Amino acid sequence: MRILPSKRMEILIITGPPYSGKGTQCELLKTSLGFTHISTGDRIRKEKEEKSPIGRIMTEYEESGALVPDEIMQDLIGLIIDENLHERGIILDGYPRTKPQVDTILHLLTDRKLKVKAVINIDVPQEELLARAKKRAESSDRKDDKDINIHLKRIEIFEKETRPAIEYMKTRFPVKNINGLGTIKDITKAITAAINA
Numbered sequence: 001m002r003i004l005p006s007k008r009m010e011i012l013i014i015t016g017p018p019y020s021g022k023g024t025q026c027e028l029l030k031t032s033l034g035f036t037h038i039s040t041g042d043r044i045r046k047e048k049e050e051k052s053p054i055g056r057i058m059t060e061y062e063e064s065g066a067l068v069p070d071e072i073m074q075d076l077i078g079l080i081i082d083e084n085l086h087e088r089g090i091i092l093d094g095y096p097r098t099k100p101q102v103d104t105i106l107h108l109l110t111d112r113k114l115k116v117k118a119v120i121n122i123d124v125p126q127e128e129l130l131a132r133a134k135k136r137a138e139s140s141d142r143k144d145d146k147d148i149n150i151h152l153k154r155i156e157i158f159e160k161e162t163r164p165a166i167e168y169m170k171t172r173f174p175v176k177n178i179n180g181l182g183t184i185k186d187i188t189k190a191i192t193a194a195i196n197a
Contacts, residue, residue, distance in 0.1 A: 009114055010035070010089035012195070013096070013105075013173070015166055016122030018154040019132040020180045021187065025122065026093045028188050033195075036087045038080055040094035044068065047076070065150040067097060067157060074104045081108060089117070097162045102169050116173040118195050121166050122187070124180035129155060 012035060014022050023039060030037040047055030054076060061068045077095055084090050096102045109115060124132075133151040169175050176194035180187060 009085060009087055010117040011109060011114055012089060012091045012117050013119040013169075014091060014093050014122070015097075015119060015162065015169075016180060017124060017126075017129055017158045017162075018151070019129045019136065020122045020124040021132075021184070022093050022122060024184060025120075025188060025191060026091050028184070029091055029191065032188075032192065033089060033091075035089035035091050036084055037091045038084070038093060040073070040076070040080075040092070043076065043080065065153045065157075067161065070098060070100045070104065073101060074108070077105065078108050081112060081114075085112070096165055096169070097158075099165045099168045102165055102172060106172055119166075119169050119173045119175040120191050120194060121175055121177045122180040122191075123177055126155060128181065 012029070012033070014026050014029075016022050026037045026039070029035065044055070044058050048059050049055070054072060057072055058068050073095065077092075081090070092105075096105050105116075130148075130151060133148075166175065176191075176197075178187065178190050178194060
């Protein structure tokens with residue numbers, strides 16, 4: 001028998017292209033909302049570092065810049081949700097990224113009697129994304145951050161797979177588009193206003 005949350009946990013999905021500032025905004029929203037920030041990228045790296053069964057499978061996909069297969073991500077997201085059922089809410093950062101994953105998250109949440117509070121889509125032009133990627137590479141120890149080809153591949157995958165998924169989410173969840181240019185404070189203010197609208 002599945003354990004249901006003792007109170008209605010809220011789900012906030014943050015999406016947008018690579019290097020759009022999702023992680024930064026999630027950390028700020030975590031504090032203001034009292035939600036738990038779940039970075040699927042960080043969780044994947046943790047699983048890989050611990051060499052868990054799911055982590056070993058994910059290694060080759062993550063290091064090449066490719067998306068992890070949907071069935072593997074489904075298992076991981078279901079585990080993450082169940083680990084946090086008694087939290088006030090969670091912020092999903094980096095999932096869903098494909099149309100099948102949208103159906104997966106809908107199924108996972110329906111099964112647990114949970115709903116998505118809002119989907120925040122942070123939109124940033126490609127030239128700015130590449131500039132931010134270059135800046136992040138200067139201060140990052142991650143091998144995949146140093147390769148411009150991986151930057152371009154990640155953006156290409158976003159345009160091919162995730163942007164259509166965002167359009168698809170509009171038929172399932174309340175999606176709010178946010179201009180990702182400007183100061184961090186201004187973007188946070190816009191996201192907060194969109195959530196509260």
